[in-house]
Amino acid sequence: MTIDIAATALVEIRMTTDQQRGTMLEPVVGAFARLRNDLRPLERFGDLEVQFVEPPATGRALPGEVAHAARAIVRSAVLAFVDSGAARRVRIQWDCDGLNLLIGIRDDGAGDLSHHDDSLRPIAERVSALDGEFAVSSTPGWGSLLEVRLPLDPPNEPEPLEDVVALSHREREVLRLVVSGARNSEIGSQLDISNNTVKFHVSNLLRKAGARSRAELGALTR
Template structure:
């Protein structure tokens, strides 16, 4: 985009207005473009407390952008006061380097932090720092407004993203739980002497450490798992749980080949492990049987013991098993028969969450719709700039975005597509295209 003359009030206000017309997914990129002349930078990141699903966003040099973490931003937020921009050295993107940060907290907002990794390590001028604060204040208000509107597509995408994060956290939590329980097994065993118990516990600890280090990467590697591999991973961990007990473990592998969504595979393993832990804790159990089956586009997970048969459904809430199953639109049944044992069965749907289809024009922000309307009238960049009171460079920026979002290669194609869509569209903004 064209350089902004921040000494010119008209250009400065126009630059901020461009940010305020930008959809949420593009706000940080647009903010980076606007501030690029004011503060040349390698990367930029924002942390907002109002977006619980994806509070951290980053943009710029891919190496830096991908390395920024929520932990770093949270620590930075602790030293930056609201409305008082800060410049100094801080740990961000994996190393200590110069950072310009600004914090803002609009009304009815949890607040947000902006962090800029500048090219120049010299202290920015006071005027520059104050301008960054003002621009971030306005941008943060815009972000809060967009989140309040909560567009359906955005919410659907966030649910998918939240599912991915929950999957990783749940798997790591389960890994730690199994590790601790497995290590305590030999240490508590009365049949092992001290030296043997310590040796067994050490081996289990080393194995658990390796598993913990690789769990996150493995879980992120793909969105699906074969049911055979998923069950094999479960079997390895269950064997650790019962290795130093007298409980016989009977594992019935899935009879049919199938592919499971990763979140379903994680939930199934967590359900079995959590249930097995509860069954082992109640005592009087000599056998646990685990069965996985796929039927009617569902994964059926059954865990059965031969214990006292007094296990209540409420006991499963301790390990949040009911909540986990419900969050995936699944169901959980508990069948306890005194003197005969308990059977816990979970039904998990295999259908993945869908992001609803959207009208092509909904991808355009209000200013891009204005420019598209001008294109349908055959106007050139200079005419569009005059009509919309923006610079020709800004018009070119919007036209490039329009072509990219509508997946067309020319202004004429964009105009023709807009006319066609306006004839059949029920989207309010599209009606003004003609």
């Protein structure tokens, strides 16, 4: 028990000292080698056998944030397997399809893990933060498989509503005031138009944006 606690602690220390984030790029092979070093204490001092399937040497370099998250995801998964007490062997595989880093982590444990398991919540949160995909499949008595897809490029920022919807000059003025929280009477006063005209423009804005309320229109605009 003491050895397991110490080995787990060493891995967690590695996690807290990994600062490879931001725009810095890491060769995929180098990032995988760092992962092997991170997990070495579990191999050396624990009863867990860790098998590594190397990524292709020609794989695309990983953004620092993706490399950091990928290592943290694997470490969290391995620790979850260790904590379950049933796993004796873990197989870790990285691959790259040019657009995504593909991670596979398989154990030979009880096969009772699910996507909603509390021990896997940190993994799900990291994957979601990077707009990736996370799947868990388990077979009782045969172990569990965790599959993760992490995009190597950040998601495209949505275009501003005013750039994708054709609006007149007056509609743009009304939209700006709606987003600011102004009421129809205040909008009419500032633009020197009647209340009915304001309602007409607001109705057109809702229709063009596909919004159901002023609040939704404001959210789409922002």
